[in-house]
Amino acid sequence: MVKNSSAAMPAKTAILASAKTVKTTVRTRATQRRTTRTRKQAEKPAIPVHIIPLGGLDEIGKNMTVFECGNDIFVVDCGLAFPDDDMLGIDLVIPDVTWLEKNSDRVRGIVLTHGHEDHIGGLPYVLRNINMPVYGSRLTLGILEGKLKEHGLLGKVELNVVEPGDKVQFGCMEVEFINVTHSIAGSLAIAIKTPSGVIVQTGDFKIDCTPILGDMIDLARFGELGKNGVLALLMDSTNAERPGYTMSERKVGESFDALFQRAQNKRIIIATFASNVHRVQQIVNAAACYGRHVAISGRSMVNVINIAIELGYLDVPEGLIVDLDLINRYPPEKMVIVTTGSQGEAMSALYRMAFSDHNKIEVGPNDFIIISANPIPGNEKTVSKMVNELLKLGAEVVYESLAEVHASGHACQEELKIMLGLTRPKFFIPVHGEQKHLRKNMNLALSMGMDKRNILITEIGQVIELTPNSCKVIGTVPSGRVLVDGFGVGDVGSIVLRDRKHLAQDGLIVVVATIDSVAGTVVSGPDIVSRGFVYVRESESLMDETRRVAKDVLEECAENGIKEWGTIKSHVKDALSKLLYERTKRSPMILPVIMEI
Amino acid sequence: MVKNSSAAMPAKTAILASAKTVKTTVRTRATQRRTTRTRKQAEKPAIPVHIIPLGGLDEIGKNMTVFECGNDIFVVDCGLAFPDDDMLGIDLVIPDVTWLEKNSDRVRGIVLTHGHEDHIGGLPYVLRNINMPVYGSRLTLGILEGKLKEHGLLGKVELNVVEPGDKVQFGCMEVEFINVTHSIAGSLAIAIKTPSGVIVQTGDFKIDCTPILGDMIDLARFGELGKNGVLALLMDSTNAERPGYTMSERKVGESFDALFQRAQNKRIIIATFASNVHRVQQIVNAAACYGRHVAISGRSMVNVINIAIELGYLDVPEGLIVDLDLINRYPPEKMVIVTTGSQGEAMSALYRMAFSDHNKIEVGPNDFIIISANPIPGNEKTVSKMVNELLKLGAEVVYESLAEVHASGHACQEELKIMLGLTRPKFFIPVHGEQKHLRKNMNLALSMGMDKRNILITEIGQVIELTPNSCKVIGTVPSGRVLVDGFGVGDVGSIVLRDRKHLAQDGLIVVVATIDSVAGTVVSGPDIVSRGFVYVRESESLMDETRRVAKDVLEECAENGIKEWGTIKSHVKDALSKLLYERTKRSPMILPVIMEI
Missing domain, CATH: 3.40.50.10710 (Metallo-hydrolase/oxidoreductase)
Known part of the structure; x- marks a missing residue:
């Protein structure tokens, strides 16, 4: 079944894909490629590799992994996540790439495993600040192009089509693309040749022996890599809870x-x-x-x-x-x-x-x-x-x-075990899943006799150092969720969200009054505006009472010579909170606005 | 296995449960029971029965069914539902009982099938306006007592404990209680003897032949009722999508x-x-x-x-x-x-x-x-x-x-078919489920050879008329969802909810200005307050621009002699909506407040 001849090609004879086999569909910048610069480093076997997951671990979505070796960095995927229920009004969530932006001069490119939103949806936002060459299958880049167009980035980013078997050099690291089956065409796993050893990242995959289009997943290549020695495996955990095989x-x-x-x-x-x-x-x-x-x-x-x-x-x-x-x-x-x-x-x-x-x-x-x-x-x-x-x-x-009108795109337990058995990694890092999925994936490896000390369950922002003999967390970088709301990327933070939650829960009351700044007396108002709290027409007596209490507080403040706005406002707020909770058992946001003339 | 001897007792020898077999745990009102009043009607075979579902059909939760025959009404269950995601800030949802309140003088009592929230949780709210005697198993009433206490109703409502086999007369209708198994102890189905025939309502049930406590579901009694002729069956549809049997x-x-x-x-x-x-x-x-x-x-x-x-x-x-x-x-x-x-x-x-x-x-x-x-x-x-x-x-x-650490409390397809086969109803009304569950339940009856014309899928608020030979919808009564928020029952309507949704999505901007009512000029403001929209400290220039645009609009209005507040406000609103959407692609609620001195 395996038709892709390059899969059987020994790694040594690999040609530099970026220079020869990669067909560039869009190449608008004539900038010199930076990917060959640090070639010499490949001879030093002792340089450790750093793996820095920036998304997709202990969460669903926004998958993104950074590989760093010596002076070179490349990225695998840059997805989005959909907002949680408590992220009111948020359109989507992307990874925090602060660290990557700080190190953008060392970023050699980004590899996309496939065209799903949770693997490419965050990229247009990140490309605004980090312009790096992009590598992916034709379909993946075809879908990405549509997104770049929407973001006004089309023609400003270098897109490179790759095929299974192609290899791309990112400084001292070489990435080989391997055909996998998944619920979208043009899905690829990658094998990364580094000075410390070969790292395999499966991307999203299932073992479909009867795919609709193209070849079946290139199991032989995974086996070959395993035979030659895989230092670490990063494997999809999505379906690790499900026994058996995924339906074709x-x-x-x-x-x-x-x-x-x-x-x-x-x-x-x-x-x-x-x-x-x-x-x-x-x-x-x-x-x-x-x-x-x-x-x-x-x-x-x-x-x-x-x-x-x-x-x-x-x-x-x-x-x-x-x-x-x-x-x-x-x-x-x-x-x-x-x-x-x-x-x-x-x-x-x-x-x-x-x-x-x-x-x-x-x-x-x-x-x-x-x-x-x-x-x-x-x-x-x-x-x-x-x-x-x-x-x-x-x-x-x-x-x-x-x-049976749907088949999952992710490997179930038996398939995950086959991938583990083929690649026989020294170290195993389950990725792409919530904590429960990562643990189940770990349990599969344990059931196959793997040493628990060689399995690393980690989280985003951790810097994993891999050497030929060790795999450990050596530090952290900034990581997390950046919320996108309309044009705003990251401008909605915890305070805005907290206010939205409060407003959603019980609405608000605005209390407005105009005060004579000299005499301290109320010259207009207080007026009460209610939204999302009670329906004013049916709550006239409550509104009257609210107005009366607010007025009393303002007058009391005037009598006592309190002129500091902050103090007046907090008095109004306290009195109305108490009143409204007693009457309704609700706690609307109370916004006192005091004007002075 | 069937130990309950009363199950085999012919219906004729039934004693009036309210007078003899029902043990009243709390009976604070010495009011004469109204349930024997219309005894004579039982002799007239022609009086049709009306079944009015007020909750639980085409929805999950707030189960409530009303039975009306001649001058007599009784109710089965009165549950609550949990709010949908779009019912922001709502605590719980109860059935609309407007019709029942209008006819409260004819309500003879309420029967509770079991003590789950979706069957008893709405009752304390309804009992505030309709004080009716309550019938249920010891555990059901025990749980209800706790709720009545919280609502200050304990001692004000008549509670009557019933056992399987007990019978209670509600005017011309007689209710017999039948033991069923479910995920709560003390669950009961009912058989209602009416002038038009016997109606069976299963309540929530599963066929558990090895229950933990008490007898297994009284299948024999259902079979006996079926042999004697069941006019209509109202049956739980919750698990109608699931094939096979529910685990014991x-x-x-x-x-x-x-x-x-x-x-x-x-x-x-x-x-x-x-x-x-x-x-x-x-x-x-x-x-x-x-x-x-x-x-x-x-x-x-x-x-x-x-x-x-x-x-x-x-x-x-x-x-x-x-x-x-x-x-x-x-x-x-x-x-x-x-x-x-x-x-x-x-x-x-x-x-x-x-x-x-x-x-x-x-x-x-x-x-x-x-x-x-x-x-x-x-x-x-x-x-x-x-x-x-x-x-x-x-x-x-x-x-x-x-x-296998959990077993459902609801009957799966094979059990539902057994219930259909035992009771052999002339008419079948699937209840307790969303549309998809009701349809699947109907399909089971069809698969057993039932005539589609004898199956009624209906919705809440419909008045179903049952005679010995017909089952049809003859009208409607008010029905729906009453939202409970804090102390407010029904005071949060669509306008308040719409505002909460708007506020949750994009927050709000309050624009306040004080205007000289004679000259029409702005004497103070406009001030801008933002909540849940943008974080003001990071958006100072946007806030400045907003203030400037608001000021321009107000001054323009003054120049053009526009003094009508409504018009001024809508001008401000329009200008700011446009500006903020252009700048942020968000649409916060805009609240212009104009004070005059």
Whole structure:
């Protein structure tokens, strides 16, 4: 099955990929490549390697790992994370790259393992301040290009397409790309040749022996690396809690086949992840087989499918895809609509269909809907909500995991053990997962007889030093979460979030009064404005009481000669807090504003 | 196995439970019972029954069903629901009982099937306005008493303990209580004898043939009712998506046994639902067997265990339970701590232990923690967060469903079919579940050959009319969600919630100015206050710009002779919205306050 000849090529004969095999799609800056500069260091075997995870450890998302050796630095991935429930109003979260920015003169480039948001979504933000050459598969860079365009960075960043087997030199470190299977095409693992030894980072992977497109995961190359000696393995922990094997993507195609038969006289609507090109290919195949046309709904779905077709990752028969505006020209039972919304996202196409809010598609009893994805933890309730609405419209909805309409992209326990067994690393660092996933991954290695002292469960910001004989944490660098809100990157901090939480919980009361600065007397107000606390029209007596109490406090302050605004405000605040809590058992934010004339 | 002799008693010989067999635990009002008043109506076979679900259909929680026949009304359950993510600041949700309040003179009483929050949690709020006699098992009423105490209602409401086999007359309707198994002791189904026929409402149930305490579910009585003819069945749909059978609660005990052996030298901490008395019993049994003491952590856990011991639902060997303050007197390996927090609730005992915030228990590598519950949909992320923290403290944590440390309390597909097969209803109304659960329950009945026209999927507020030959919706009554926030019941409506959402998303800007009412000129301000929008100290130039733009607008208004406050405010709002969105891509709430002197 292994067709990639370079996988069998001895490491010694490797050519410098950056100079020869890497096809550069966009190269706008004529700056000299810095990657060959420190070649000589490779002869010194004693230089330790530093691995610095900046994201993805003890958390889900924003995967990012830094490798440092001597004077050279390169980065693997730069993802985003979605905000936690308590990050009110935040759009997304990216890694803190303070340390990398300080050392940007030594950064030789960034390697992207695949095109998922949690591996590339943070990159446009980081590239604003650290302009480094980017390496990835065609699809990965195709998706990245769309993002760079949105950020006004297209043409300003060097993008280098790599293929499995290619090698790129980052100073004293050489990165080899290895084909893996995952829920997005163009996924790569990397083997890093360093002066201290070879480090393998799997990226996200599963062992799919019957992939939809391209070769199966290059197990032989992992085995070869293992035979030659792997110093350390950094391995995906996402599915480490799940026993057995992950279902092959091809199995989903079989399920589609059965469901297309069942849905004979109905229109079929399938929601899945926009980036899952293999899944879309199988939908296309089923549609072609059953004589149906395909229309695409949802901005990200349209984008990715266009990129995938353009780059040859998706094979669509001529004329099969029709414009969403023209679907009414075809009988419903001859249509398949591929849509976003498999996670019940509020603005997604399927969600809008469910709430009869889609401008082109109206769901009814003649629709057969397949949700070809599992809810990501945290999305269960919104997916259920959407399914319930679709059912109420009379549609048939297939959504259970039992129907085998989704296959995970991550290796389960048996596959993880195979990867461990093939690479036989001296040191093992589980990555890409919460604490519980990392521990389960560790347990797998322990069950295979690995020494616990050779396994390192660590966290972001730790500096791991690897030598031929040791693996330990030797320090820390700044790390954490940078919150993105609108144009603001990092400007929403704990104080703003705390205020949003307070406002969300109980709303606010604004108390405004104008005071004569000389006499200290109230010349206007106090006026009370309430938002998110109580509905004023139904709470007039409470508002009157609030105004009265505020007035009393202000007058008392005047009588006692208190003129310091801060003191007056805190008196007002205290009195109103007490009053409102007693009356309502709520604690709205109280904002006293005192004007003076 | 069926020990309850009354189950075999023909319905004719039934005695009026309220007068004879019901043991009244609290009867503070000497008011004459109204339940015998309309006895004569029972002779008229033609009076249709109305079933009015006020909660629990097409939603999870706040279960409540009203039965009306002629001049008589009685209620089954009155639960609460937990707020959705978008109900910011809301404590809990109860059913809208407007219709019931309008008809309160005809309400003969309320029957509680069991003591879970989603079946009794709304009752104290409803009892404030509708004082009706309450019927339930000893444990159900024991738990309710605690709630009534908190609401100052204890002693003001008539509570009547019933046993399986007991019958209570509500005017022309007679309710018979039937023993069922569920995840709380003292659970009851009901059979309602009406002039039109017998209606069975299962309440929450599973078919547990090896219950921990008491008899197994009284399948024979359901079969007998079926043989005599059941007009309609209202059946729990919670687990209708799950194939097969629900695991017996006893199986959990076997798992505990194995885990207690494994945890030999460690302290054991087990989190479960406070109300799951059977689970606690099995923990107690395991502790006794392995020579460990039990301590209890978490207010609700202490409460329910005390009630259960007092009422004889929990059998604890003398001296086994020790005070939480005294746990350090015993070796850790001789202790089991039973705690709340199985859902990762932020204020719960286990959550506080995980974040090293518990004043009595410090978790470390010597702890073996069992989370004996599955996360309720929506709680997955918080449970994971808690597990991750516990792991970081070095504790061993057993939490997977694979470990069989939890058994559901609801019937799966095979059990539901058995209930359908036993009762053989003419009409079937799936209840207690979201749309998807109701549909799956319907599909089970269809698979057994039931006519689709005899199955009614309906929603809250619908009035279902049942006659011996028909089952249809004939109208609606007001229904919905009443939000409870602090002392406020129903005072937080859509406007307040919309404001909270807006504030949570982007915070607010208050613009205050004092204007000379005669000249129209600005005499003080505008001042800008920002909360939850940007951190002012880091955004001084934006704040300056905001102030400047606000000032310009106010001066323009003055120049143009615009004196109408509403107009001035909307000009300020528009200008600042535009400015702030352009600068930040955020849309804070803008509150212009204009004072005049």
